[in-house]
Amino acid sequence: MAVLVTGGAGYVGSVAAELLLEAGERVVVLDNLSRGHRKAVARGAEFVEGDTRDRALLDKLLKQHGIQAVMHFAAFALVGESVQNPAIYFENNVSGSHTLLNAAVDSGVKQFIFSSTCATYGFPERVPLTEDLPANPITPYGLSKLMVEEMLDWYGKAYGLRYVALRYFNACGATEAHGEDHEPETHLIPNIFKAITGQSGPLKVFGGDYDTPDGTCIRDYVHVADLIDAHMKAAAYLRKGGASGHFNLGTETGNSVLEVIRAVERVTGISVPFEISARRPGDADALVASSAKARELLGWRPLKRDIEVVVEDAWRWRRARPNGYEG
Numbered sequence: 001m002a003v004l005v006t007g008g009a010g011y012v013g014s015v016a017a018e019l020l021l022e023a024g025e026r027v028v029v030l031d032n033l034s035r036g037h038r039k040a041v042a043r044g045a046e047f048v049e050g051d052t053r054d055r056a057l058l059d060k061l062l063k064q065h066g067i068q069a070v071m072h073f074a075a076f077a078l079v080g081e082s083v084q085n086p087a088i089y090f091e092n093n094v095s096g097s098h099t100l101l102n103a104a105v106d107s108g109v110k111q112f113i114f115s116s117t118c119a120t121y122g123f124p125e126r127v128p129l130t131e132d133l134p135a136n137p138i139t140p141y142g143l144s145k146l147m148v149e150e151m152l153d154w155y156g157k158a159y160g161l162r163y164v165a166l167r168y169f170n171a172c173g174a175t176e177a178h179g180e181d182h183e184p185e186t187h188l189i190p191n192i193f194k195a196i197t198g199q200s201g202p203l204k205v206f207g208g209d210y211d212t213p214d215g216t217c218i219r220d221y222v223h224v225a226d227l228i229d230a231h232m233k234a235a236a237y238l239r240k241g242g243a244s245g246h247f248n249l250g251t252e253t254g255n256s257v258l259e260v261i262r263a264v265e266r267v268t269g270i271s272v273p274f275e276i277s278a279r280r281p282g283d284a285d286a287l288v289a290s291s292a293k294a295r296e297l298l299g300w301r302p303l304k305r306d307i308e309v310v311v312e313d314a315w316r317w318r319r320a321r322p323n324g325y326e327g
Helices: 011-022 055-064 079-084 086-107 140-159 188-196 224-239 257-268 292-298 307-320
Strands: 002-006 026-031 046-049 069-072 111-117 162-168 170-172 203-206 221-223 245-249 274-277
Touching: 002 011, 011 026, 011 069, 011 224, 026 055, 055 086, 069 086, 069 224, 079 086, 079 140, 086 111, 086 140, 111 140, 111 224, 140 162, 162 224, 170 188, 170 224, 188 203, 188 257, 188 307, 203 257, 221 224, 221 307, 224 245, 224 292, 245 292, 257 307
Parallel strands: 002 026, 002 069, 026 046, 069 111, 111 162, 162 245, 170 221, 203 274
Antiparallel strands: none
16 A cells, blocks of 8 residues: 655654555655654655645645555644744644645545644543543644544545544654654653753753642653554554544553653663743643543554653663754
């Protein structure tokens, strides 16, 4: 099967291309490199530098490579930035997806796997989060993802496009070849690594008075390789005639910020310098997924659930590339 991976020079997209190639699929990566890294493109993938808003380019590559399925990762994903500059999020995430969907439908693509987010829920009514909870995003980033999910639903009804939207919780970890290298970096584990290697000052822990056992936020950390396993299972599910829909992807367990810090200390043997600072607006006490739907319908099981395994994989990648892909 020929698969188009948009955003395949980014963190999650690069792992998708890597694991699809390992599974014997033909992979075409489309990325404009505005936030990805050319060196992150998986070896063996056909790389096309370009934008999802370029309809002529999309028509050409979909036809030229005989694309049968799309895995769509190309998006801006900084929550704070989306609040400060929502225009670029609606232009890139929504308009780009709209153009891609039109090209996919016109070229006869019938399978579309969408990288969505738990940010579609906003402040959840209960934890763990299930897919029947109302979507109520509180940021332009979350709204942009929800808008694409809604487009997918209408494109399915009108044009027969079959899709799976996968709502990630906290992507983390690494494979041997691909890991996190963002600028700016907003994810917890790589920022802890920066703190212990002297690439930054002490880690800022945003809030120590949440309604959790140790006062810090609890999140569901899911290994990036497990996330991509879910994408591949979603593609197989659609090929077998599975119904379109959205699915949560998480481990169903949560770790607080302080628990992640202690896990890094155990794995690395290095004490983590940190300081408690003010809460960030919009942070919930706890966000933990129920993945029962993905287990039942996709046959998905996260295999790397232990936070120390996640940290070990991420630390191995960071030690091999202390300055990321461009170092």
